[in-house]
Amino acid sequence: MTNPLEPWPAPRVTQPVDVVVTLPGSKSITNRALILAAVADGPSVVRRALRSRDTSLMAAALTSLGSTVDTSGEDWLVTPGVFDRDAVVDCGLAGTVMRFVPPVAALARGSVSFDGDEHMRQRPIGQVLNALRDLGVSIDGDTLPFYVHGTGSVPGGVVVVDASGSSQFISALLLAGARYDAGVDVRHDGKPVPSLPHIEMTIAMLREHGVEVDDGDANRWRVAPGPIKAIDHVIEPDLSNAAPFLALAAVSGGSVTVRDWPHATTQAGDALRGILTEMGCTVELVDEGLRVTGPGSLHGIDVDLHDVGELTPAIAALCALADSPSHLRGIGHIRGHETDRLAALAAELGALGADVTEHADGLSLRPAPLHGGVFHTYADHRMAHAGVIVGAAVDGVLVENIATTGKTFPDFAGFWSGLVVP
Ligand SMILES: O=C(O)C1=C[C@@H](OP(=O)(O)O)[C@@H](O)[C@H](O)C1
Numbered sequence: 001m002t003n004p005l006e007p008w009p010a011p012r013v014t015q016p017v018d019v020v021v022t023l024p025g026s027k028s029i030t031n032r033a034l035i036l037a038a039v040a041d042g043p044s045v046v047r048r049a050l051r052s053r054d055t056s057l058m059a060a061a062l063t064s065l066g067s068t069v070d071t072s073g074e075d076w077l078v079t080p081g082v083f084d085r086d087a088v089v090d091c092g093l094a095g096t097v098m099r100f101v102p103p104v105a106a107l108a109r110g111s112v113s114f115d116g117d118e119h120m121r122q123r124p125i126g127q128v129l130n131a132l133r134d135l136g137v138s139i140d141g142d143t144l145p146f147y148v149h150g151t152g153s154v155p156g157g158v159v160v161v162d163a164s165g166s167s168q169f170i171s172a173l174l175l176a177g178a179r180y181d182a183g184v185d186v187r188h189d190g191k192p193v194p195s196l197p198h199i200e201m202t203i204a205m206l207r208e209h210g211v212e213v214d215d216g217d218a219n220r221w222r223v224a225p226g227p228i229k230a231i232d233h234v235i236e237p238d239l240s241n242a243a244p245f246l247a248l249a250a251v252s253g254g255s256v257t258v259r260d261w262p263h264a265t266t267q268a269g270d271a272l273r274g275i276l277t278e279m280g281c282t283v284e285l286v287d288e289g290l291r292v293t294g295p296g297s298l299h300g301i302d303v304d305l306h307d308v309g310e311l312t313p314a315i316a317a318l319c320a321l322a323d324s325p326s327h328l329r330g331i332g333h334i335r336g337h338e339t340d341r342l343a344a345l346a347a348e349l350g351a352l353g354a355d356v357t358e359h360a361d362g363l364s365l366r367p368a369p370l371h372g373g374v375f376h377t378y379a380d381h382r383m384a385h386a387g388v389i390v391g392a393a394v395d396g397v398l399v400e401n402i403a404t405t406g407k408t409f410p411d412f413a414g415f416w417s418g419l420v421v422p
């Protein structure tokens with residue numbers, strides 16, 4: 001039995017693996033499906049919902065507002081309720097809860113207070129709160145803790161935000177926008193918006209719910225006012241959380257198949273197919289799912305990860321094990337993720353011997369011999385993924401707070417050990 005306070009010895013993998021895995025559902029799709037279900041015009045089911053800290057916090061937030069979310073089975077039943085009360089929302093460390101729930105809370109008749117983990121108080125939210133103020137909502141505070149004072153309706157209309165810090169600022173305003181009196185017309189003014197596939201995911205899901213979205217102009221998104229049709233969703237496997245598993249094939253020279261990889265998806269993790277191919281892996285969509293076979297030696301990569309920043313920790317870990325230099329670019333915004341991921345990766349990979357340079361908006365890595373040691377995770381699930389990837393290839397890597405993976409993956413350590421420990 002693992003002592004959660006002790007760093008976790010990452011299993012070393014000395015043979016090529018050959019496994020087929022069924023991964024839990026997508027965090028991003030589950031939390032969007034829950035939000036949309038709560039503001040829809042009738043009950044609906046979120047099938048194969050991800051059960052993890054981020055999605056449990058979302059279910060609890062929507063329940064606190066007045067919805068009923070039955071999470072007892074694999075399929076979660078959501079019944080919209082009347083948001084007629086004061087409520088308390090714990091955001092934990094979930095960006096999707098802190099950004100997506102306030103625009104819904106604005107529809108409540110009551111005061112909704114928001115707080116979260118200590119680090120969550122440093123993650124950016126001011127753009128969303130100011131945008132809501134411009135749309136007619138009364139709010140106290142600019143970072144966590146803050147309070148949304150709903151009056152039962154939101155005027156809505158035109159709003160300008162700088163979403164260069166996070167695509168979630170845009171998704172947040174679009175998700176509930178159809179329920180505002182005038183809908184929303186959101187314009188971005190600033191450096192390029194990161195993680196665009198996540199905005200595409202928001203738009204695609206809104207359209208599935210019968211909401212009219214106009215995204216014809218760059219940096220502008222319009223949501224027409226109207227009902228949000230209740231529909232059931234089937235949640236795809238989380239392709240970003242597939243990264244450490246596909247990386248296992250890459251570092252062991254073996255083969256990992258992720259079951260039910262969607263042939264068409266808005267998930268950012270789909271970019272792993274191209275990235276791993278460029279690093280020397282063989283990547284095939286087969287009947288069962290996506291199969292990745294690792295090469296004898298992994299190559300470095302020069303890549304702009306602006307659209308898929310959440311993949312950075314796993315990719316950086318692979319780059320530290322590659323036989324040629326790498327440059328990961330366009331990811332200054334991930335300093336605002338669960339932790340400052342550029343600083344954390346530079347510090348932790350560096351501490352294991354990696355030759356890594358931190359830039360304002362990225363990382364450079366050059367081949368260097370790695371050694372064991374404690375890999376700190378800063379309460380970041382994807383830092384833990386980076387640690388286990390290096391630990392699969394290097395003796396004596398201990399991952400501190402492996403339990404932090406529970407943010408988006410139930411019992412990650414048990415699942416990983418089941419695959420790699422003979
Ligand atoms: O909308 C979403 O579900 C997400 C958007 C992205 O955020 P950023 O735009 O802040 O990178 C992504 O990194 C995060 O993991 C999930």
Ligand SMILES: C=C(OP(=O)(O)O)C(=O)O
Pocket residue numbers: 093094095096310337338382408
């Ligand atoms: C950035 C991430 O999460 P969040 O939804 O909390 O922003 C992530 O999962 O990589």
